[in-house]
Amino acid sequence: xxxxxxxxxxxxxxxxxxxxxxxxxxxxxxxxxxxxxxxxxxxxxxxxxxxxxxxxxxxxxxxxxxxxxxxxxxxxxxxxxxxxxxxxxxxxxxxxxxxxxxxxxxxxxxxxxxxxxxxxxxxxxxxxxxxxxxxxxxxxxxxxxx
Numbered sequence: 548x549x550x551x552x553x554x555x556x557x558x559x560x561x562x563x564x565x566x567x568x569x570x571x572x573x574x575x576x577x578x579x580x581x582x583x584x585x586x587x588x589x590x591x592x593x594x595x596x597x598x599x600x601x602x603x604x605x606x607x608x609x610x611x612x613x614x615x616x617x618x619x620x621x622x623x624x625x626x627x628x629x630x631x632x633x634x635x636x637x638x639x640x641x642x643x644x645x646x647x648x649x650x651x652x653x654x655x656x657x658x659x660x661x662x663x664x665x666x667x668x669x670x671x672x673x674x675x676x677x678x679x680x681x682x683x684x685x686x687x688x689x690x691x692x693x
């Protein structure tokens with residue numbers, strides 16, 4: 548049986564991030580965290596800080612943390628997203644991932660969540676002519692690129 552990471556298609560995930568970021572000034576990162584986590588939101592907040600995602604110009608970065616050993620995930624966003632999008636944003640993106648994950652479709656779940664978040668962020672944070680890619684699009688696996 549393949550591990551969670553072996554089932555992922557990093558290229559498809561990175562392509563989804565790049566596509567979403569063409570619609571919005573928002574930035575996305577996906578982190579695979581292999582240790583057992585009690586609270587994935589706390590771990591996501593720590594990874595968000597470690598990756599310096601709070602340094603984006605508009606404070607509108609989103610981190611999706613997957614903790615396969617704990618069978619948990621969290622979506623963590625910067626302060627501007629909370630202020631403009633509210634809880635319905637998080638509920639919709641979480642729902643986009645959950646049904647796919649339950650079926651073992653991990654890449655599809657991540658891609659769908661990134662696409663959905665990109666569309667939602669585009670409403671509040673449309674891409675501007677001077678936007679640049681502020682964060683790498685690669686999937687991070689415990690600090691290394693997969």
